[in-house]
Amino acid sequence: MSKELRTVSGMRPTGPLHLGHYFGVLKNWVELQYTEEAYFFVADWHALTSDYADPSKIRTNIREMVKDWVGAGLDPEKCVIFRQSEVKEHAELSLLLSMFTPVSWLERNPTYKEQQQQISNKDLGNAGFLCYPVLMAADILMYRPHGVPVGEDQLPHMEMTREIARRFNYLYGELLPEPKAMLTPAAKCPGLDGRKMSKSYNNGIFLSDRMADIQEKVRGMFTDQARLRKSDPGNPDVCNLFPYHVLLSSPEEQAEIRKGCTGATLGCVDCKKIFLKNLETFLTPLQERRSVLDANPARVDEILAHGNERARAFAGQTMALVREKMGL
Numbered sequence: 001m002s003k004e005l006r007t008v009s010g011m012r013p014t015g016p017l018h019l020g021h022y023f024g025v026l027k028n029w030v031e032l033q034y035t036e037e038a039y040f041f042v043a044d045w046h047a048l049t050s051d052y053a054d055p056s057k058i059r060t061n062i063r064e065m066v067k068d069w070v071g072a073g074l075d076p077e078k079c080v081i082f083r084q085s086e087v088k089e090h091a092e093l094s095l096l097l098s099m100f101t102p103v104s105w106l107e108r109n110p111t112y113k114e115q116q117q118q119i120s121n122k123d124l125g126n127a128g129f130l131c132y133p134v135l136m137a138a139d140i141l142m143y144r145p146h147g148v149p150v151g152e153d154q155l156p157h158m159e160m161t162r163e164i165a166r167r168f169n170y171l172y173g174e175l176l177p178e179p180k181a182m183l184t185p186a187a188k189c190p191g192l193d194g195r196k197m198s199k200s201y202n203n204g205i206f207l208s209d210r211m212a213d214i215q216e217k218v219r220g221m222f223t224d225q226a227r228l229r230k231s232d233p234g235n236p237d238v239c240n241l242f243p244y245h246v247l248l249s250s251p252e253e254q255a256e257i258r259k260g261c262t263g264a265t266l267g268c269v270d271c272k273k274i275f276l277k278n279l280e281t282f283l284t285p286l287q288e289r290r291s292v293l294d295a296n297p298a299r300v301d302e303i304l305a306h307g308n309e310r311a312r313a314f315a316g317q318t319m320a321l322v323r324e325k326m327g328l
């Protein structure tokens, strides 16, 4: 690869990906693979930090996620797709970084405090969960990237990654560049019920959903709740569906929908039909690419094996430099 800039990002294999994942992060990844040397990995160790007691779904989730990625347009020839736990260097770097990362940084991490408070059905008192950001810093700094495409929710982790890099460079000499977060310009992607689209709210449209199921879901989807009949003028700016037109419909179509909604000539049922048509156009090529992998499961293993090897080659180089700097 002779691309000048390098980038890396990962996702935890927690379940099927939905439109929020696509428009929030994945779309960005797909674009980056053409312009940058890009490493994308399944963060299976990170999944264990909170789900260590029930790892039964991890294997399936990993494979499904790779299928979602390739469906979305990641091309294993254009970027490196790998599995974190197959590149053991990540564990070594995480251990080394933990030597000089103050426990107080980890304890005051806002994500850590928030999840400790909010998640009550799992134990999060384990050391692995506290050290989540150190492992994440290792994942990132390993590839010495200039930037990391992530969602906004990851900003505290990115800040800590930069602090860890700075501390490494201060203690042992310049080696690890401080990477910046590369946010996707805010794509509004509400769930079916108007809350944030999330697997735990059961309000998502998944990339692998069949159109028949999507039709059912969209039928019950909230629109402008103040609009009771077609003859009432609606307001696209408070409608839960309109943000999807912004993502999936042409500017001309959006203007027409806005006019029809506010002028009470286009009803929500017909508006949903337009959405379904455009969503189908969008999802069809994704699902076609995905079905190639469904029909050939060995290809998923091949993609990962190839990516693991390429990631290891790069990680090996970084680790040689890190060990040298740290006197090992």
Ligand code: TRP
Binding pocket: 008, 009, 010, 011, 012, 043, 046, 135, 136, 139, 140, 148, 150, 154, 157
């Ligand atoms: N914390 C990320 C998430 O929950 C996953 C992740 C782990 C990650 N390591 C990373 C993302 C490194 C970017 C870079 O989605």
